[in-house]
Amino acid sequence: MASHTAVTAVHATLTAATVDDVTLSAFTGHFVIINRGTDPISYLFGAAPGDPTELGDDTLVVPASAAVTHDWVAGVDLVVKLISAGTPAYSVQAV
16 A cells, blocks of 8 residues: 655556555545556545455545546545546546
8 A cells, every 4th residue: 555645636556456545634525536557446435444445345436547526525634535447547536
């Protein structure tokens, strides 16, 4: 597992079948996950989310070469956990 902590954005590459943990601390109320790879990324988010499973039930998905945007509580640290069968590059950014 790789852990990343930043104020507004993290840019990284997933290791196959390994969860990345991203925490953003200066949160504005919305965030985007950008998948810059050719494999889907499964993820969960919240104040303390569990670990996602690759394309598992109750796990959200960013398709290959796509982005998703979510709302979150402004002023509350955001934790996003991501996993993929491949090694896509990704970004998690407050917007």
